[in-house]
Amino acid sequence: MPAIPPIPKTMRAAVTRGAGDVRIEEVPVPPYEPGLVLVKVAACGVCGTDIHILGGHMAPTWPPHYPFIQGHEWCGTVAAVGSACKTALKPGDRVIMEPTIGCGLCQNCRQGSYHLCLEAGKKGGGYKLLGHTADGAFSEYGVAPPTHLHKMPDRMTWEEAVITNQVVIALHALDRGRVEPADRVAILGPGLLGLSVLQLARAFGASRTYVTGRGYRLAIAQELGADVVIDVTKEDPVKVIMEDTGGRGADLVVECAGPPEAMKQALALARRGGRVVLEGINGGKEVPFPTDRIVLDEIALIGGRGSPNCYPRAIQLIMDGHIHTAKMLTHRFPLADFREAIRMFKAREDGVMRVMIEP
Ligand SMILES: [Zn+2]
Ligand SMILES: [Zn+2]
Known part of the structure; x- marks a missing residue:
């Protein structure tokens, strides 16, 4: 297993400052204590929804505030686990983040329909959609609750992880x-x-x-x-x-x-x-x-919307060879070229399907 680098105080992130205004900035690494897991992001997919959020078409629902870090299709390596997390995850594990987080308490959540959480849209409720209503990870680090990090099989690639979303x-x-x-x-x-x-x-x-x-x-x-x-x-x-x-x-x-x-x-x-x-x-x-x-x-x-209870089965279906991710993940960009990635994705240049950012 590769050594886990020490966690810095700050990181590079693509920060959305307003409609159509995104800049690469140095920002604090997000806090993860006590209940979250900090992940060193390996890749984050750019999705059509990101274009709408960046364009300001969905504000003030997505995002609810500026500045904001978008990016909801991310995967990476666990860097640290909050002291109150009940999880088997440990630093070095590779994980895919699931962005829809229900309150866990309402009747819909308790019936497994956490994507239809009754607290969604309420201020201060427990519902979150990472990269939409709370910070995502077009950034070097991201945080999520351990329940929403799915462990990747050893032979799964980052590209396959991005397509899983x-x-x-x-x-x-x-x-x-x-x-x-x-x-x-x-x-x-x-x-x-x-x-x-x-x-x-x-x-x-x-x-x-x-x-x-x-x-x-x-x-x-x-x-x-x-x-x-x-x-x-x-x-x-x-x-x-x-x-x-x-x-x-x-x-x-x-x-x-x-x-x-x-x-x-x-x-x-x-x-x-x-x-x-x-x-x-x-x-x-x-x-x-x-x-x-x-x-x-x-x-x-x-x-139909979202993907409740689907990640473990989707990972299995990909590993069993039912999804040809190579034709779907077509372009990679470093974080520094974020704006160029957005531009070419929007313009549908060069046969683009999915673009991934590697922070
Ligand atoms: Zn998406
Ligand atoms: Zn709920």
């Missing part, structure tokens, strides 16, 4: 939508979430998969095993999938895109008696739905 969301979407053997599964949106849903659906026994979207990401979907990819700029996905299924439609549709048009398509693609999981959010817009279709064709319309 998307696989967990895909896994929860499929927990909600229940892939059954021989299901035909349609996935709207070939982003990292859609590609994760695709690979898991195949692992869970889907007999045929469809991915709709545009651009270079569709080619990646094909490489990852999608049976049919549909470029929405050239073809109508509803027409293509209805024809391909003999007019029946998909058993399960997982919408990972967000725009109202995709939401409506998702419903139109489902077979009679089919299931639709909506994962995208579109900023509060109302989407008109043909409710008669939901009733008369018994469509189960299901929302």
